[in-house]
Amino acid sequence: MGLSITSNYAGKDAGIFISAALKSAKSLEFLTVMENVKYKANVKKLAGASLIADATCDFTDAGTLTLTEKVLTPKALQINVDLCKKDLLASWEANQMGAGAWNRESSDFNAYVMSYLAASISDGIETSIWSGADATGGQFEGFLTATTGQFAVDGTVGTSTATAAYTALNIIENLQTLVADIPAAVYGTEDLHIYMNQKTYRFYVSAISTLGYVNAYNMNGDYAPMFEGVKLAVTNGMPDNQMVAAQKSNLFFGTDLLSDVEVKFLDMGALDGSDNLRVIAKYTGGVQLGVGADITHQS
Numbered sequence: 001m002g003l004s005i006t007s008n009y010a011g012k013d014a015g016i017f018i019s020a021a022l023k024s025a026k027s028l029e030f031l032t033v034m035e036n037v038k039y040k041a042n043v044k045k046l047a048g049a050s051l052i053a054d055a056t057c058d059f060t061d062a063g064t065l066t067l068t069e070k071v072l073t074p075k076a077l078q079i080n081v082d083l084c085k086k087d088l089l090a091s092w093e094a095n096q097m098g099a100g101a102w103n104r105e106s107s108d109f110n111a112y113v114m115s116y117l118a119a120s121i122s123d124g125i126e127t128s129i130w131s132g133a134d135a136t137g138g139q140f141e142g143f144l145t146a147t148t149g150q151f152a153v154d155g156t157v158g159t160s161t162a163t164a165a166y167t168a169l170n171i172i173e174n175l176q177t178l179v180a181d182i183p184a185a186v187y188g189t190e191d192l193h194i195y196m197n198q199k200t201y202r203f204y205v206s207a208i209s210t211l212g213y214v215n216a217y218n219m220n221g222d223y224a225p226m227f228e229g230v231k232l233a234v235t236n237g238m239p240d241n242q243m244v245a246a247q248k249s250n251l252f253f254g255t256d257l258l259s260d261v262e263v264k265f266l267d268m269g270a271l272d273g274s275d276n277l278r279v280i281a282k283y284t285g286g287v288q289l290g291v292g293a294d295i296t297h298q299s
Contacts, residue, residue: 024119024121024122025122025125025129025237026126026234026235026236027125027126027129027130027195027233027235027253028125028129029233030193030195030233030235030251031129031248031252031253031287032248032249032250032251032252032253033252033253033254033255034072034252034253034254034255035254035255036256037072037074037254037255037256037284037286038256039073040071040073041072041254042069042072043070043071043072043252043288043290049063049064049066050062050064051063068290068291070289071288072252072286072287072288073254074254074256074284074285074286075134075140075141075284075285075286076256076284077124077138077140077282077283077284077285078280078281078282079117079120079121079280079281080278080279081278081279082276082277082278083113083276083277083278084276085275085276086275113265113277114263117263117279121281124138124139125285126235126236126237127142127237128141128142128237128285128287129142129235129287130142130144130235130238131144131145131149131237131239132145133145133148135148140285140286140287141286141287142287143244143251143289144238144239144242144244144297150287150288150289151289151292151297154292156291156292156293157289157292157293157295157296157297158181158182158293158295158296158297159181159296159297159298159299160177160178160181160243160245160296160297160298161177161299162174162177162298162299163177165240166199166200166203166241167203168203168206168210169207171200171204171207172204172207172208172211174243174298175194175204175227175228175243176228177298178243178245179194179227179228179230179245181245181296181298182230183293183294183296186245186247186294187229187230191247191248191249192230192246192247193230193231193233193245193246194227194230194233194243194244195233195235195238195243195244195245196232196233196234196235196243197234197235197236197237197238197239197240198234198236199240200238201225201232201234204225204227204232230245241299242297242298242299243297243298244295244296244297244298245295245296245297245298246294246295247294249290250289250290250291250294250295251287251289251290251295252287252288252289253285253286253287254286254288255283255284255285263279263280263281263282264279264280265277265278265279266278266279266280
């Protein structure tokens with residue numbers, strides 16, 4: 001008998017699946033995630049200045065409170081894919097199946113397909129967060145996209161100039177330049193991070209190893225990578241030769257109401273006699289920043 005797939009991943013199960021897929025995108029560990037954004041959400045950040053004054057007997061208004069507000073609009077995305085069950089089964093763990101050429105029944109097969117899709121969603125989200133372009137199919141506008149990205153549109157994000165393309169020989173110098181360019185009011189905040197990709201991080205590890213600090217990279221404890229008091233956020237989607245210094249509370253990712261997400265398996269065998277499996281997934285994603293002047297971008 002052939003493989004029979006009867007599961008319909010919708011509602012709660014779909015929400016759990018999409019949530020797991022999103023969490024697999026490394027950058028989301030270091031962003032403020034806003035769920036249940038059905039259409040749009042206002043990103044607000046309150047900043048005060050000169051609020052403390054000398055005491056008097058009267059009420060004397062002093063200082064200013066500035067409310068920054070931007071709109072985060074997640075983009076609707078989807079996966080519509082035709083998969084051949086034969087190909088999937090060939091790459092699936094053979095020991096999950098019983099003996100016999102036609103014994104393809106397994107309660108774990110759906111989970112395997114969902115894991116396959118989750119990896120695709122995760123990779124797409126990770127790439128879009130930093131360099132996605134809304135005009136490109138399957139992407140939303142990222143933070144660093146040239147001209148149309150959230151940093152470029154904001155226009156107030158601070159800039160830091162790298163000496164050259166990053167290498168193990170110059171990464172310390174470039175990190176020092178970036179840290180020096182971080183606004184004084186931001187430096188030292190608990191959720192401040194320097195965002196870099198894996199390649200840049202490897203340069204950093206190589207550099208401190210050469211300097212004799214290899215013992216700092218004993219990962220058996222709760223060690224968190226840092227540079228001059230700033231945590232390092234290693235993300236897979238960050239482009240090469242770029243770093244960003246920003247607070248987690250100042251970078252936002254928004255997505256839809258997860259319980260409304262639709263993920264379905266459609267076994268085409270019952271309809272056209274083929275060995276094809278169609279999978280449908282619909283979800284949303286988008287990013288926005290709070291106060292641009294509190295962010296520093298090096299390139």
